Amino acid sequence: MRRALQMEDNMARKKIIAGNWKMNMTPTEAVALVNELKPLVGNDDVDVVFCVPAIDIIPVAEAVKGTNIKVGAENMYYEEKGAYTGEISPNMLKDAGVAYVIIGHSERREYFKETDEIVNKKVLKALEHGITPILCCGESLTQREQGITIDWVRQQIKIAFQNVTADQAKTVVIAYEPIWAIGTGKVATTEQAQEVCAAIRVCIGEIYDEATAAAIRIQYGGSVSGASAPELFAQADIDGGLVGGASLKPDFGKIVNYNK
Numbered sequence: 001m002r003r004a005l006q007m008e009d010n011m012a013r014k015k016i017i018a019g020n021w022k023m024n025m026t027p028t029e030a031v032a033l034v035n036e037l038k039p040l041v042g043n044d045d046v047d048v049v050f051c052v053p054a055i056d057i058i059p060v061a062e063a064v065k066g067t068n069i070k071v072g073a074e075n076m077y078y079e080e081k082g083a084y085t086g087e088i089s090p091n092m093l094k095d096a097g098v099a100y101v102i103i104g105h106s107e108r109r110e111y112f113k114e115t116d117e118i119v120n121k122k123v124l125k126a127l128e129h130g131i132t133p134i135l136c137c138g139e140s141l142t143q144r145e146q147g148i149t150i151d152w153v154r155q156q157i158k159i160a161f162q163n164v165t166a167d168q169a170k171t172v173v174i175a176y177e178p179i180w181a182i183g184t185g186k187v188a189t190t191e192q193a194q195e196v197c198a199a200i201r202v203c204i205g206e207i208y209d210e211a212t213a214a215a216i217r218i219q220y221g222g223s224v225s226g227a228s229a230p231e232l233f234a235q236a237d238i239d240g241g242l243v244g245g246a247s248l249k250p251d252f253g254k255i256v257n258y259n260k
């Protein structure tokens with residue numbers, strides 16, 4: 001019964017597959033890549049997002065016009081405007097045509113010292129401006145070996161969602177990305193990925209309620225490829241993927257069309 005309900009919820013949630021280009025592609029290269037991938041990523045069953053470097057947002061927004069592709073940013077600052085040299089505000093993103101923003105990617109947490117508190121401020125600010133956060137969480141290899149994966153991820157989620165209302169939370173996309181699986185070619189097993197995504201959904205149910213837990217979309221990220229996508233995305237609590245390396249290649253078309 002529980003399993004049947006879970007599968008019903010799974011079918012009700014539209015899959016979302018987002019590319020994370022990271023620090024790759026000049027504006028010229030970005031437009032060429034969009035033109036190469038455009039014919040490969042048509043699939044009405046899924047939301048398709050290209051999260052691109054800030055300087056590529058405007059040319060990419062232009063290049064995806066008339067397609068199913070939405071544009072996302074890879075980061076955003078949590079202040080409205082002012083003396084924050086080098087930062088980009090939610091208004092700037094919105095005006096440039098951005099619909100999604102990756103927040104709290106493990107690379108930003110590690111190299112740019114983003115804390116859970118900063119991540120929370122960014123989530124709140126993005127929601128305030130009608131930009132959908134793709135909120136990243138995930139454990140290191142050491143944490144997995146110590147057996148604290150679920151505790152760690154639950155803590156990241158609880159802090160990230162502070163002061164976020166249930167109605168807002170329903171619109172957030174969570175990306176579970178085990179750090180040891182990012183860019184390593186070492187994809188988590190479907191059981192590992194499903195276990196943590198299910199635990200995240202339980203955590204959302206505890207913070208809010210069953211309806212919010214059933215509505216929120218949870219992606220898996222970490223070395224997703226055209227080969228691994230079908231099995232991963234068939235899991236009860238996995239609603240798509242956040243894709244790094246493979247999002248820069250035609251393989252992204254296979255990932256988006258995992259159900260064909």
Ligand code: PGA
Pocket residue numbers: 020177181182183184185221222223224242243244245246
């Ligand atoms: P990967 O990156 O697909 O190259 O492992 C995923 C990510 O960092 O979002």
